[in-house]
Amino acid sequence: MDEHPLDTAYRKTSYFADTPAGRVRIRIGEAHPVLDSLLTARDHRCWAYVTAHNPGSVRLTADENRARHARLEADVSARGYEAFPGEGVGDDGAWPAEASLLILGMPRAEATALGHAHAQRAVVWGSVGEPARASQAVGGRSGRTGCHVRPLMPTPSGRHATRRDRSTGMLARRPPRRGPHPARTTPGRHPARTTQEAA
Numbered sequence: 001m002d003e004h005p006l007d008t009a010y011r012k013t014s015y016f017a018d019t020p021a022g023r024v025r026i027r028i029g030e031a032h033p034v035l036d037s038l039l040t041a042r043d044h045r046c047w048a049y050v051t052a053h054n055p056g057s058v059r060l061t062a063d064e065n066r067a068r069h070a071r072l073e074a075d076v077s078a079r080g081y082e083a084f085p086g087e088g089v090g091d092d093g094a095w096p097a098e099a100s101l102l103i104l105g106m107p108r109a110e111a112t113a114l115g116h117a118h119a120q121r122a123v124v125w126g127s128v129g130e131p132a133r134a135s136q137a138v139g140g141r142s143g144r145t146g147c148h149v150r151p152l153m154p155t156p157s158g159r160h161a162t163r164r165d166r167s168t169g170m171l172a173r174r175p176p177r178r179g180p181h182p183a184r185t186t187p188g189r190h191p192a193r194t195t196q197e198a199a
Contacts, residue, residue: 007134010028010122010124010134011027011028011134012090013028013088013089013090013091014026014027014088014091015027015049015086015124015132016086016088017049017084017085017102018084018085018086019102021034021035021037021038022034026049026124026126026132027132028124028131028132028133028134029131029132030131031129031130031131031132032126035047035126036128038104039105039128042082042104044105046105046106046108046126046128047102047103047104047105047127048102048106048108048111048114048123048125049088049100049101049124049132050076050101050103050111050114050115050118050123050124051069051072051088051099051101051118052068052069052071052118052119052120053065053098053100054098055068055119055120056120056121057121062096065099066099069099071118072101075114075117075118076101076114079106079110081106082103082105083101083103083104084101084102084104085099085100085101085102086100086101088100108125108135111123111125112125112136112138113137113138115135115137116137116138121136121137122134123135123137
C-alpha cells in the first residue's frame with residue numbers, strides 16, 4: 001500500500017526544539033531517548049509538536065506567520081503547559097522553516113484539537129519509549145486524560161492510589177483506608193454464631 005502523502009511530507013521533515021537538555025531533533029518513526037529523559041525528569045509521559053504557520057499547507061507571508069505563532073504561544077501558555085521553541089525544517093528546503101512549539105505533557109487528543117484550532121493538517125506527537133508519529137489534526141474534546149499523570153501522595157502502605165472520576169474522566173487521589181472494614185452481614189440475616197454461643 002502506498003504511503004499517504006501527508007505521512008510522506010511529515011517524514012521528510014526534522015522537528016527541532018531548544019530544551020534544557022540541549023537542541024533536540026525529532027523525526028517521525030524514530031525514538032528519542034534524550035526527549036524521553038526530559039519528560040521523565042518533569043513527570044510527563046508524552047509530548048506534542050505543533051506549529052501555526054502556513055495553515056492548510058498554504059504559504060503565508062512572514063508577518064502573517066509570526067502573528068499566528070504568537071497566538072499559538074498564548075494558547076499553549078493559557079492551557080498551562082511547559083513548551084520550548086523550535087522549528088520544523090523540510091529535507092528539501094523548499095519551504096522556509098516553520099516556528100513551532102515542543103509541548104510537554106499534552107495528550108494526543110488535546111494536541112490534535114490544538115492543531116485543528118490553528119488550522120493545521122496534522123501535529124507530531126509521541127510518548128516515552130515510543131517513536132514519534134504524525135497525527136491528523138481534528139476538532140473535539142481536549143481533556144487531559146491521555147498520558148500525563150503526576151505522582152500522587154503515597155498511601156500508608158507506600159503505594160500510589162488513584163481513581164478516575166466518572167463525571168470528569170480525570171484521575172484523582174484515592175484517600176487511604178483508615179483501617180479494616182467491619183464485617184458485613186447479609187440484610188435480614190444474623191451473623192454466624194460461634195460454637196460457644198451455640199452451646
